[in-house]
Amino acid sequence: MKRRTLIKGLATGLSSLYLSNLYAHGLLRTPSIPRMAPGPFQPSWESLEQYQVPDWFRDAKFGIWAHWGPQCQPERGDWYARGMYQEGSDQYKYHIQKYGHPSKFGFKEVINDWKAENWHPEELVALYKKAGARYFMAMANHHDNFDLYDSKYHRWNATKLGPKKDLIGGWAKAAKAQGLPFGVSVHASHAWSWYEVAQRSDKSGSYAGIPYDGKLTASDGHNAWWSGYDPQELYAQNHALSKDSLNDGSMGEHWDWGNGASIPDKAYCDKFLNRTIELIDKYGPELVYFDDSALPLWPVSDAGLKIAAHFYNTSIKKHGKLQAALFAKVLNEQQRKCMIWDIERGQSNEIEPLPWQTDTCIGGWHYDRRLFDNKRYKSAKTVIHTLADVVSKNGNLLLNIPVRGDGTIDSEERNVVEQIAAWMQINSEAIYGTRPWKVFGEGPAMEATVALSAQGFNEGKGKPFVAEDIRFTTKGKILYAVMLGWPANNAALVKTLATNNQAGPISRVSLLGNGQLKFQQTSEGLKVQLPEQAPCKEAFVLKIEGAIV
Known part of the structure; x- marks a missing residue:
């Protein structure tokens, strides 16, 4: 017992190479690989076609989402962990002014700065239920590759760094207390190429040629606050750049792992699989949202197919029938039978034969203080009109209310939510449990x-x-x-x-x-x-x- 405690204490300050040696010699245990749940679903498109959208989801119509993570801490909008490394961009300039140069203060330091000190999930989820939400979703990780839950497969997570809280655990408990189905959104499959900007350096100025922190390793962390943590586990940048990576607009072309994208290695794909299976097993979500075309890492890996089959089989084991709702984007005709088609910031123009979902936001996906200061949020009127339009076409609306870094929502957001609540109190019978008519x-x-x-x-x-x-x-x-x-x-x-x-x-x-x-x-x-x-x-x-x- 003393020997194990000693090794554990020493390990916290050692490089990843030394830790690897400890694992190799059996002095530390590698986390066990989660078992795939048995059941009727197999990791193939043909098997996933058995999927049927559960009635509870079709009846719910309206959900609210907390798209919240360390990128909300700077309060400067979407994709901050990418934009801060794009020389000359708004977020790059803001970052230098607020934090310093990204060669000295990288995104890992933003994570360390984030404490979520005023986060009260019980109050927020109760407010969202009052507003008419029939399910609640929380972000489990974003393209920044930081897990917001207790993960034994990924040390860069919110229980060890930043807030040092199990955020998904807190959201899940709050949703359960309100009787709302709980969902998680998973975005981290893209970190491999999304973070390539962190490998850059400035082209001009006093920091020209000095690398940002994207290629740092554990051995560089001696006496740093992140000593014992490997930045490569977060940034995943020990690989060659994608084609056209230096073009800031190239990420969209690489989204589906084509057009010259750098292809993730097996270790990266396996780790993503293990992290996501653990997330499903530990927190029992009824909904899982993937910010991916088709499924995560498809078609370069079958990890997404395995996760989908596991999620469905786990739901059947838990409920005796399939109650799971799984979402992804840009689906072909076969794939729309395998899961629920999600449309980002948009609506179908017809009654869809299969249930679908619009996901949108009253502001930016990550909190942006400027939208509050300039009163640029979507109005309750716009949200209500969108809801009516989507529901008339056989869809659901998932609405993000951006959360500030400290865990609160601002007064303008709260006002929008309260106005939605007032409308739903009178008119919700035209929304919940309805189906499309002959024409929308x-x-x-x-x-x-x-x-x-x-x-x-x-x-x-x-x-x-x-x-x-x-x-x-x-x-x-x-x-x-x-x-x-x-x-x-x-x-x-x-x-x-x-x-x-x-x-x-x-x-x-x-x-x-x-x-x-x-x-x-x-x-x-x-x-x-x-x-x-x-x-x-x-x-x-x-x-x-x-x-x-």
């Missing part, structure tokens, strides 16, 4: 749709919604018509419900939050006299009954 809607915005690009990214590019834009949902024999504005003269016209058109005779019309209304079904459409005072803001729901479905 009507109105002028349908005449100016914008096609999806790559992961999505058609959000906000069409015409803004007006009162004549209506979105339909159904529940049993009830049709809901969500009006995305209050009609002039308090008179609504639903053209799709004209006699001899999409619907049979209508027997009753009411306004959620108000009551029964006078109506007339004519050859022009369903004419409804609205009350003088609207019952809520942003969008208004007609509840229509009769022989319409």
